[in-house]
Amino acid sequence: MNKAGNMHSALTPYRVLDLVDESGDFCTKVLAALGADVIKIEPPGGHPTRRIGPFYHNEVDPEKSLHWFNYNLNKRSITLNIESASGQELFKRLVKKTDFLVECFRPGYLDKLGLGYSSLSAINPRLVHTAITPFGSTGPFSQFKGSDLISMAEGGLMFLVGDDDRPPVQITTPVPSIQTALEAVAATLVAHWYREQSGEGQFVDVSAQESVMAQTLPQTMFWKTHGLLASRGNLGPRTPGRPTGLGIFECQDGGLVICASTILRGRQPLREWLASEGMAGELLDPKWDGVFLKGATVTKEQKEYIDSLFRAFALKHTSRDLMYQAQKRDIQVVKIQNVPDVIVDPHLKARDYFVKVEHPELGDTITYAGAPFKSDVMPWQYWRRAPFIGEHNEEIYGELGLNKQELSALKEGGII
Amino acid sequence: MSEQHKDGKMALTGIRIVDFGAGGIDPITTSTLADFGAEVIKVESYTKLDFMRTGEFFAGEARDPDHNFGFSRYNQNKFGALINLKHPKGVALAKKLVSVSDVVIQNFRVDVIRRLGLAYEQLQEVKPDIIYLNSSFGGQTGPYRGFGGQGFIMAALAGLDDVTGWPDRGPVSPGTAFADHYLPFLWATVILAALEFRRRTGKGQFVDASSFEACLDVLDTAILDYNVNQHVQTRRGNHHQAAAPHGVYRCQGEERWCAIAVFTDAEWQSFSRVIGNPDWTKQARFATLLGRVEHADELDRLVESWTSGQIVEDVVLKLQAAGVAAGVVKNVKDSYVDPQLAHREHYWKPEQPGWESFTFEAPSARLSKTPPRFMRPAPLLGEHNDYVFFDLLKMSPEEYTQLVDEKVIY
Numbered sequence: 104m105n106k107a108g109n110m111h112s113a114l115t116p117y118r119v120l121d122l123v124d125e126s127g128d129f130c131t132k133v134l135a136a137l138g139a140d141v142i143k144i145e146p147p148g149g150h151p152t153r154r155i156g157p158f159y160h161n162e163v164d165p166e167k168s169l170h171w172f173n174y175n176l177n178k179r180s181i182t183l184n185i186e187s188a189s190g191q192e193l194f195k196r197l198v199k200k201t202d203f204l205v206e207c208f209r210p211g212y213l214d215k216l217g218l219g220y221s222s223l224s225a226i227n228p229r230l231v232h233t234a235i236t237p238f239g240s241t242g243p244f245s246q247f248k249g250s251d252l253i254s255m256a257e258g259g260l261m262f263l264v265g266d267d268d269r270p271p272v273q274i275t276t277p278v279p280s281i282q283t284a285l286e287a288v289a290a291t292l293v294a295h296w297y298r299e300q301s302g303e304g305q306f307v308d309v310s311a312q313e314s315v316m317a318q319t320l321p322q323t324m325f326w327k328t329h330g331l332l333a334s335r336g337n338l339g340p341r342t343p344g345r346p347t348g349l350g351i352f353e354c355q356d357g358g359l360v361i362c363a364s365t366i367l368r369g370r371q372p373l374r375e376w377l378a379s380e381g382m383a384g385e386l387l388d389p390k391w392d393g394v395f396l397k398g399a400t401v402t403k404e405q406k407e408y409i410d411s412l413f414r415a416f417a418l419k420h421t422s423r424d425l426m427y428q429a430q431k432r433d434i435q436v437v438k439i440q441n442v443p444d445v446i447v448d449p450h451l452k453a454r455d456y457f458v459k460v461e462h463p464e465l466g467d468t469i470t471y472a473g474a475p476f477k478s479d480v481m482p483w484q485y486w487r488r489a490p491f492i493g494e495h496n497e498e499i500y501g502e503l504g505l506n507k508q509e510l511s512a513l514k515e516g517g518i519i
Numbered sequence: 520m521s522e523q524h525k526d527g528k529m530a531l532t533g534i535r536i537v538d539f540g541a542g543g544i545d546p547i548t549t550s551t552l553a554d555f556g557a558e559v560i561k562v563e564s565y566t567k568l569d570f571m572r573t574g575e576f577f578a579g580e581a582r583d584p585d586h587n588f589g590f591s592r593y594n595q596n597k598f599g600a601l602i603n604l605k606h607p608k609g610v611a612l613a614k615k616l617v618s619v620s621d622v623v624i625q626n627f628r629v630d631v632i633r634r635l636g637l638a639y640e641q642l643q644e645v646k647p648d649i650i651y652l653n654s655s656f657g658g659q660t661g662p663y664r665g666f667g668g669q670g671f672i673m674a675a676l677a678g679l680d681d682v683t684g685w686p687d688r689g690p691v692s693p694g695t696a697f698a699d700h701y702l703p704f705l706w707a708t709v710i711l712a713a714l715e716f717r718r719r720t721g722k723g724q725f726v727d728a729s730s731f732e733a734c735l736d737v738l739d740t741a742i743l744d745y746n747v748n749q750h751v752q753t754r755r756g757n758h759h760q761a762a763a764p765h766g767v768y769r770c771q772g773e774e775r776w777c778a779i780a781v782f783t784d785a786e787w788q789s790f791s792r793v794i795g796n797p798d799w800t801k802q803a804r805f806a807t808l809l810g811r812v813e814h815a816d817e818l819d820r821l822v823e824s825w826t827s828g829q830i831v832e833d834v835v836l837k838l839q840a841a842g843v844a845a846g847v848v849k850n851v852k853d854s855y856v857d858p859q860l861a862h863r864e865h866y867w868k869p870e871q872p873g874w875e876s877f878t879f880e881a882p883s884a885r886l887s888k889t890p891p892r893f894m895r896p897a898p899l900l901g902e903h904n905d906y907v908f909f910d911l912l913k914m915s916p917e918e919y920t921q922l923v924d925e926k927v928i929y
Contacts, residue, residue, distance in 0.1 A: 113712035116719070129736065137712050156760060157744045169743045220887075239885070242862035248844035252757070252765060256778035257846040259854050261767065264683060264693055270767040271776055271848050273757050274693045275682040276739040283883065285704040290884030292711035293555045297530035297889050299718065306887040313865055313883035316854065317704075320592060320880070321695045324576045326851040327877055328588050333851075334774065337684070339671055339692035345575075349671070351689065359690065361675045363668075427662075435668045439690055441681040442741045442751055453661040456732055457742075470746045475733035476709055477658065480724045481716045 109177070109486040112138030117295075120144060120197060121178065122185075122206035125152050125277065126249070126311060127235040128174035129284035130291070131205050135177040136474070136483045139203070142499060143180045144194075147517055149492040159465065166491055173471065175489035176460065181500065182493035182519045185216060189518045196503050198223050198230065203291060205233045210240045220306040230304040231294040235287050239310035249311055254279035258315025263322060263333055263340040271335055283314035346403055350410045351439065358422030358444075363435035364413055365401045370394070372432040373413070382416045384408070462488050493519065529556025530889035534714065537562060537617055538597065539604075539625035539637070541569040543670055543699030544730065545654050546593040548706040549624055553596035554882055554891040560620070560907060561594055561898060562613060564603040565929050568900075569594075578877065584900065586873055591897040595879050599898025600907035601928050608927040610636045615912055618645040621717075622710055626654040629665050639725040648723035650713040652706060658729030670696025677734035682741065684754040691754070698730050705733050763811035764790075767848055768823045770831035776848035777826050777834045784808060789841040794825045867893035904928060 109115075115138035121131040122144050135141040143150065155170035156163070165171075184190040195218075198204065204223065206213065213219045220232045234240055237249020238257070247253075252273055255261040260279075265272035287309040294307050322333040325342050333340040338349045338361075348366035351359055363369060374395045377383040386395070386409070393399035401409070417425055422438045429436035440448065451457065458473040474483035496519055500510055513519045534557040538549045546561075546569065553559040563569060568584055576589030584590070602616070603609040614637070617623055623642060625632060632638050632653075639651045656673070657663030674680060674697035675690075684691035694700070706728055713724055735742070741752040757766035762782045770777050781790050784807065791800035799821050804810040811818055826834055831847050838845035847853060854860060855878075863885065866878035874896050882891050908914040908928065922928045 111720075113716040133708065157740060157748060157750065159747055161748055169740045169747060173740050173743055238859050239863050242859045244839075244859040247839045247846075248842065249846075250762075250780040250782070250844050252759070252767075252778050252780045253844050253846040256767070256776075256848040257857075259849045259851060260694055261778065261848050262774075262776075262850045263695070265691060266685065266688060269685060269688075270757070270769065272684055272691060272754075272767070274679065274737075275752065275754050276679075276737055276741060278679075278693070278737050281737050281739070282701055282704070285701070285708065286883050289551065289704045289707040289711065290882070290886065292708060292715070293530045293552075293884075294886055294889070296534075296711060296714065297886075299715070300533070303888060305889065308885040308887070310859075310863065310883050312859065313863065313881075316860075316865070316880065317883070318694045318697065318700045319851065319854075320700060321589070323851050323854075323880070324589050324592065328576045328578060337689065337691045340695050349692075361672065361680070361692070363672070430663075430666045433667065435672055437666075437668060437672045437676040439675045439680050440678050441753060442678055442738065442745050445678045445735065445738070446742065446745055450657055450661040450663040451732065454658060454729075454732070456735075469743065472735050472738065472742045473732075475705060475736060476729070477727040478713075478724050480720075480722050481713060481726075 109138065109484055110482050112482050112484065114139035117202040118142065118200065119203040119205060120201045122204065122208070123235065124207045125155060125170065126237070126280045127205055127207040127284050127287065128152065129281045130233070130235065130287045131178070132174045132176065133285070133288045134203065134205075134291070136485065141178040142197070142495070143175055143178045143490065144185070145180055145182050145492060147182045147184055147519060153492075172469070172489045176471070176485040177487050178490055179495035179499060180490035180493055181496050184518050185218065187518055189513065189516065191216060191218060193500075193503070193518070194218060195223075195226055199227050201227070201230065203231050203233065203295070205235070205287070205291070207235045210234070210236055210245045224304060224306075228304060229298055229302065231291055231298060231307065232304070233287055233291045233294075233307040233309065235283060235309045235311070237311045239313070240308040251277040251279045254283070254311040254315050257312045259319040259322075260315050263319065263335050265335045265337075267334065267336050267341070279311055279315050282317070283309060283311040286314045286317070346401065346406055348401075350413065352414055352417040354417050354420055354422040354425055356421040359439040360417060360422050360425055360436050361439055362413060362429070364410055365406050366435065367398055369432070369434035371396060372434050373409075376428070376432055376434065377412055377416055380416065380419070382412060384412045386412065458485050460485050460488050528889060529892065530886060531555045531557035534558065534622065535560065535620040536622040536624065536710075537613070537620045539623070539627065540654065541626065542571060543593060543696060544702050544706070545624050545626045546571070547699065547703035548654075548710070550593060550595050550597060551703050551707045551882060552710065554893075555886075555889065559597040560616065560903070561597045561599045562602050562604075562616070563599060563900060564601055564605070564609070565900070566603050566605050578873065588877060591874070592879055594897030596894050597898055598903040598906065599901060600904050601901040603927055603929045604635055604637070606925070606927045608922065608925065612922070612927060613637060614642065614645045616907065617642050617649060619911055620646070620649070621714065622650045622652070624652045624654065624706070624710070628667070629655055629659060643723070646723075648717055648721060650710065650717060650723050650726070652710060652726045652728050654706060654728040654730065656729070657731050659727045663731065670699035673698035673730045673734050676731055678738055678741070679734065682738070682752060682754050685756045686754060698734055701737070702730055702733055758815050760812070761808065763808070763815040764818045764822045765815070766819050766822075768819070768826040770826050770829055770834060772830070774850075775831045777831045778846045778848055779822065779838065780844040781811070782844070786843050787811065790838065790843050793837050793841045793843065869893065869896055871896055901928075
C-alpha cells in the first residue's frame, strides 16, 4: 500500500499516457481503478472535458466538472502543448517511459504532429497505443465526426430503441462511449498480455460504431435466420410475429416493474401466485393448461388477458415487495429504478457498493459509484480525487529531470 | 502445443479457460477472449444443454441444437467437450480439466455450484492459483442474492430504462438485453487483469461478478449529480444539454432517419450553409448555443422540414463533408452494406458446412500484430472430446469408453 492508500492491484506497475476525450474517458478510468499510474495530458489552460457538466453545486468552473471528477479519479495531471516542437520533444520523453497510450484524436492528427504510432513505436517498441475513434482509424468514414448519438445510430442500436409512434430515441447517458471504452480496455489488456509474452507492443484500433453493434446481435440473428427485421417498442426491439414476453406494470406505490409475464420460465409460478391471492381470473380453467404447463405459444390475446390480471395484481403490491415475492417464485420481475432509487437500493447498501472520496479543497467528501466486481486480492479502488489542471507538473516533469527554472521557462513559453 | 496455436500467432495463445456458462453474458465473455486466441473449452452435457442451443435462432428447418445460429455466434472460436456434472465422476473429470487450466467461468445459480462440488475453494484444491469468475445477477451476498433475470432486467434495475425515452412518456427498454452485450467486455477485462495479476504475484482469485452492480457505470454522472446537487437525471428524448439541433429526423422513405448533432457555433454555421441558409437559420435566437438549446423543439421541426424530402445517406454525406456530425439510423440490412464495416472486415464468413450463408461479427478492436480471427463457429456437442480427454487429460481409450458407457462423458 502506498501513502495515498491504494493497494497493489493488477496494473500497479504500469504507466498510461491519457490523451482521451469523453469518448474514451471510461477506458482510462478503468485502467486507473485497476491500479495503473494514469497521467492525464491536458492542453495548457485545461482539458476540454472539464467543460462538460453537470458541475459541483452547479458552479461552472473547470475545476468543478462532475464529468471530470467521475472519470479522472486516481489520475495525475500534467499540462503539455503537443502542437509545439518543445512539447513534442517532452512528449516523446514521456512515451519512452510509458507502457500504454490511449487517445481519441481524429485519425491522422497525431501522425501530422510526428507523434503517430509509427514514430512512437520507434521510440518505445513495447508501447501499446490504443486509438478510440467514431468509425475506426482507416476507411471511407474514418474522417467523419461522431458523438454518442451518431454512434448509437450508425451502430444499429438506435433503430431498435424508442416508442413505436415516435422517432428512434437515444439513451440519455453516453452509453455508446462507455461501451466502446470498455471494449477498448479489454483489447488494450489483450495487447498487454501479448507484449509480456513477446516483448512487442502494438496499435489497437477501436471503432465506436462497431462496439455499439454488439448490442444488436439478437436482431442480426432474427434477420439471418428468419428474415425478420426488428423495429422499436418501449419494451425493447419488436420482431414481427414474435410477441414480447414482457410487460411494464404500475404498482401500489406508483413505482413501475418490468415483468417477464409470459416467457416460458416462471409462467406456471405466475399463475399460482395470481391464484394464491384469488386474482387468477379464468387462468385456472384447464383450457389454459397448454400455455402454463406445456409451454404452448402465447397468442396476443392470451398475453393481453394475462397482463390485465397482473396489472390489477401489481396495483395491490408495492414495487419492491412485488420484486422480492416474484423472485422467490422464480418469476423475472424487477423494479424499474430511477437514479434516486439506485442510490438508496438496499442491495447496494448491504454490499457496500458506493465509495466515498475526499475532496479536501472543497471541504467535502463525495460519494461515487463503486467497483463493478469484488475480489479479495485484486482491488478496483478509488484513492484520490481527480487532479487539478497541471497539478502534477513538478512531480512528473521532475521525474524527467527538469528543474524548476526549466519548468517556469516552459510555462512562460505556453508549452505547459 | 495447444490446439488453438495451430491457427497461428494470436495474443492469448496458451491461456486455457473452462467455460461452464450458458446463455449470453458468460459465453460472450469467453468467446471475446477466444477471438484473440484463448483456448476456451465449453463444458456441456446432454443432461443440461446451454439453452441457446434450443432457442429460436435455428440455422435451418431442422431444430438441430448443433445448428443454432444464436448459440453458434455466442460461442464462436471455442472448443467443446461433454461432461455430465450430474454424475459424481463427471465432477471429478471437470476438476481434472480445471487442474490443467487457468480460468474458470460459471453462472450457475448461487449455491448450486457448491452442491456440485465446483465452488472456488473446491477447485483450489486441484489448482491453487485458479482464476474463478462467478457471474450472477446480484453477487454472492446481499438481499438480491439468488435473484435471476435476463439481460433486459438488469438494465431496468440499474436505472437505464429510466434514462431512456421521452420526458412526457414512460421509460423505454434500451435494446434487447443490454447487460448481455455490455458485461462481456467488463468480465473479459477482469479476467485479463486477473491473469496479469497472477503472472506477477502467482496468486489466483475469486471474482464475485454481479451483473447489477456492473451495469451502474453506464449511469455516467447521474449518481454524482444526485449526490452532490440533488438533481435527478432522467430521460430527455433526443435532446442534449450542450448541442442543438441534436436529434433524429425523418427522411424520405419508410423508417429512414438521420441523426444530427450540432455542438459548436461553427458547426451551426456549416449546417446552415449546407441547407442553403434559409431565412429561419438567420434568426438571432438560433445564433448561439444557448439560444439553440432553448428553442430545440422548434429547431427540430425546422430541421425535419429540410431532411424529410431527402435520402438519408445523402443528408449524412453532405453534413459530414461540411464537418457536421451526422449518421444514418441504421438497421441490420444497412449494416450489411455499410462501406466502413466492409473496410474493417466486420463480418466474418465461415467456410464450415452449413454456415456458408451466415456471418459472424468481429469484435471492434483491431490489433495491428495480433488481430482477432475467426476460426470456427461454436463447437458441435462433444466435437473436441478427443482433444480434451486424450490430448489434455491423457485418458486411455478404455477409460474413455467406460466413461461414455456410464454417461459421464455425455
